[in-house]
Amino acid sequence: MQTMNNDLVLQVTDLRTYFNTDDGVVKAVDGVSFALRTGETLGLVGESGCGKSVSCLSVMKLIPSPPGRIMSGQALLRGKNIFDLSADRIRQIRGGKISMIFQDPMTSLNPFLRISTQMIETIQLHQGTDKMQAKDKAIDMLRLVGIPNPGKRVDDYPHQFSGGMRQRVMIGMALSCNPEVLIADEPSTALDVTIQAQILEIIKNLSVEFGTAVILITHDLGVVAGMCDNICVMYAGRIVEKAKVDDLYQDPKHPYTQGLIKSVPRLDKPGKQRLYSIEGQPPNLIDLPDVCTFYPRCEYAMDICRQKYPPEFVTDGRAVRCWLYKEEK
Amino acid sequence: MSTNNILLEVKNLKMHFPIEEGLLFKRQVGAIRAVDGINFSICRGETMGLVGESGCGKSTTARCIAQLHKPTGGEVNFEGKDLCRARKQEMLKARMDLQMVFQDPYASLNPRMTAGAIIGEPLLIYSKRGILNYTKKDIQKRVEELMEKVGLSRYFVNRYPHEFSGGQRQRIGVARALALNPKLILADEPISALDVSIQSQILNLLNDLQEEFNLTYLFIAHDLAVIEHISNRVAVMYLGVIVEIADSKVLYKRPMHPYTKALLSAVPIPDPAVERQRKRIILEGDVPSPDRERTGCYFYDRCPNAMPDKCKNNIPQLREVEEHHQVACFLYFDP
Numbered sequence: 001m002q003t004m005n006n007d008l009v010l011q012v013t014d015l016r017t018y019f020n021t022d023d024g025v026v027k028a029v030d031g032v033s034f035a036l037r038t039g040e041t042l043g044l045v046g047e048s049g050c051g052k053s054v055s056c057l058s059v060m061k062l063i064p065s066p067p068g069r070i071m072s073g074q075a076l077l078r079g080k081n082i083f084d085l086s087a088d089r090i091r092q093i094r095g096g097k098i099s100m101i102f103q104d105p106m107t108s109l110n111p112f113l114r115i116s117t118q119m120i121e122t123i124q125l126h127q128g129t130d131k132m133q134a135k136d137k138a139i140d141m142l143r144l145v146g147i148p149n150p151g152k153r154v155d156d157y158p159h160q161f162s163g164g165m166r167q168r169v170m171i172g173m174a175l176s177c178n179p180e181v182l183i184a185d186e187p188s189t190a191l192d193v194t195i196q197a198q199i200l201e202i203i204k205n206l207s208v209e210f211g212t213a214v215i216l217i218t219h220d221l222g223v224v225a226g227m228c229d230n231i232c233v234m235y236a237g238r239i240v241e242k243a244k245v246d247d248l249y250q251d252p253k254h255p256y257t258q259g260l261i262k263s264v265p266r267l268d269k270p271g272k273q274r275l276y277s278i279e280g281q282p283p284n285l286i287d288l289p290d291v292c293t294f295y296p297r298c299e300y301a302m303d304i305c306r307q308k309y310p311p312e313f314v315t316d317g318r319a320v321r322c323w324l325y326k327e328e329k
Numbered sequence: 330m331s332t333n334n335i336l337l338e339v340k341n342l343k344m345h346f347p348i349e350e351g352l353l354f355k356r357q358v359g360a361i362r363a364v365d366g367i368n369f370s371i372c373r374g375e376t377m378g379l380v381g382e383s384g385c386g387k388s389t390t391a392r393c394i395a396q397l398h399k400p401t402g403g404e405v406n407f408e409g410k411d412l413c414r415a416r417k418q419e420m421l422k423a424r425m426d427l428q429m430v431f432q433d434p435y436a437s438l439n440p441r442m443t444a445g446a447i448i449g450e451p452l453l454i455y456s457k458r459g460i461l462n463y464t465k466k467d468i469q470k471r472v473e474e475l476m477e478k479v480g481l482s483r484y485f486v487n488r489y490p491h492e493f494s495g496g497q498r499q500r501i502g503v504a505r506a507l508a509l510n511p512k513l514i515l516a517d518e519p520i521s522a523l524d525v526s527i528q529s530q531i532l533n534l535l536n537d538l539q540e541e542f543n544l545t546y547l548f549i550a551h552d553l554a555v556i557e558h559i560s561n562r563v564a565v566m567y568l569g570v571i572v573e574i575a576d577s578k579v580l581y582k583r584p585m586h587p588y589t590k591a592l593l594s595a596v597p598i599p600d601p602a603v604e605r606q607r608k609r610i611i612l613e614g615d616v617p618s619p620d621r622e623r624t625g626c627y628f629y630d631r632c633p634n635a636m637p638d639k640c641k642n643n644i645p646q647l648r649e650v651e652e653h654h655q656v657a658c659f660l661y662f663d664p
Binding site: 047048162164165192193194195196197198200201219220221222223224225226245246249250259260261263264265266267268274275276277278279281282 | 382494497527532533554557592600601603604605609611612615616
């Protein structure tokens with residue numbers, strides 16, 4: 001998978017982010033590796049607390065420390081390790097090369113500043129243009145994300161926009177410096193379905209237009225199905241399965257992925273049959289033993305699952321961390 | 330649908346929240362029309378789904394039915410009695426048969442009470458008022474029985490809410506609602522705050538309990554796939570009015586109202602092959618504020634099929650256009 005090095009934008013290897021708490025060390029992210037190529041949309045799927053957001057915040061070096069610590073790993077942006085860079089250099093990357101959209105657009109915009117002030121600041125910082133040019137650029141971006149009357153709206157405050165509009169502003173701001181990577185952390189979770197459809201459409205179209213690689217973090221399997229090329233499924237701080245989107249839905253390998261896909265009611269396949277449910281709940285991430293974290297909930301659990309955490313078994317472009325696929329290697 | 334089978338009938342229910350101005354002498358300058366005249370009925374043993382986007386009045390409807398808000402107008406007939414005009418004692422008795430499960434399992438449980446105390450509280454209250462006569466021992470027995478019913482171990486009876494996970498807390502919420510053997514449960518987004526793998530557990534639990542106790546549900550959600558799964562009939566709300574009611578199978582196969590169509594097409598389906606072929610109806614703009622009185626169709630501003638004179642100047646009423654399929658849209662009848 002990692003042969004075409006020239007269009008590899010971001011490569012994360014063996015990322016470990018731990019948090020020290022009073023109760024012990026929380027291994028929020030424990031050995032996560034993924035690669036992102038130009039124009040690709042990668043989905044990170046998992047339940048709350050599985051480490052999706054922490055992985056991406058680590059890549060941006062936005063983990064508050066203490067209590068958080070990046071224990072090991074590399075994040076290569078075009079071959080350069082982000083973790084080796086000075087704080088100043090990283091600040092140039094954030095918002096410039098890598099930008100991020102957060103879940104709640106109200107808390108990620110400054111309520112005291114006009115949209116124009118916030119956007120001009122970003123554009124000036126990263127592109128070194130003068131104020132007038134930056135403002136024109138800001139208006140262009142707002143037009144691109146579909147805000148009506150952008151010339152006037154650019155001087156409004158965040159509270160004057162609705163939830164969906166605010167998320168549009170965030171997208172416009174994030175894309176204003178032509179980033180190579182856009183990290184979208186649950187961009188549509190706080191929005192209604194009809195607005196969600198609008199926002200996803202914008203992200204999809206603009207990422208094609210600008211050739212931006214997108215990491216889409218979400219818990220909604222429906223959203224990833226329509227948006228992504230590749231998917232990483234996370235469970236308890238690790239990626240348990242990596243696959244192309246079609247493969248994953250047609251033939252999920254890991255028992256957790258299988259359960260997740262089966263447990264969602266589907267609109268196109270109506271019926272009153274009982275939903276599949278994964279019994280139990282995700283484990284506490286404090287002091288996890290080195291065994292498969294999913295085995296207490298897994299219906300195929302074997303002896304070996306209780307003894308050792310499975311390595312990554314790779315078969316025809318699919319990587320699964322499950323002992324069930326040992327023979328296939 | 331025979332009339333004696335109807336458990337709950339809502340007639341022209343209105344809930345307007347006043348907007349006030351002035352510090353000392355408050356005067357009303359307008360109203361938020363959260364619920365603006367809705368009609369529907371629920372039969373015994375069925376599950377009625379109520380869908381719509383945030384702010385469309387779903388939760389307000391449930392709260393008005395339970396009389397947590399005093400409605401501005403209209404009737405809520407529960408077993409033939411109008412709850413809006415019921416006296417306190419009558420209401421107290423009616424509430425035994427009408428319980429709620431709330432959305433946020435973190436906010437809806439008192440953090441200073443143990444699981445046992447929370448589940449037993451309804452029994453305790455009704456025993457104190459002399460409507461039921463449970464002794465302490467009876468309550469304890471009933472609480473343990475209920476916990477087992479909802480899939481919690483009886484050994485958790487002395488634990489506090491913070492010791493439970495989100496899914497388990499929602500189970501406590503369900504057990505509390507079941508304590509008084511209600512007939513109708515108003516479930517206000519009971520699974521929206523939970524993780525995907527936990528959602529299906531709670532949905533299955535609600536289904537099992539319905540069969541066992543012959544419960545009737547009013548199930549509120551914004552997730553159309555969930556509503557489709559659990560409901561027999563579905564009502565779609567927009568801006569405080571119901572725009573379409575139909576059997577769930579019919580609604581999903583043949584939606585009639587343009588809003589329902591758009592809503593259904595916006596739901597992502599977890600299958601990339603299906604997703605690529607689907608055509609989305611993307612609605613323009615946002616839901617308008619419900620603070621003014623409307624003279625035309627509530628959906629007029631965003632409707633892709635809007636007809637300038639008909640829809641702008643007449644309010645379409647919910648009308649039965651097929652058997653068991655009611656729509657409020659001038660595409661199917663003339664004003």
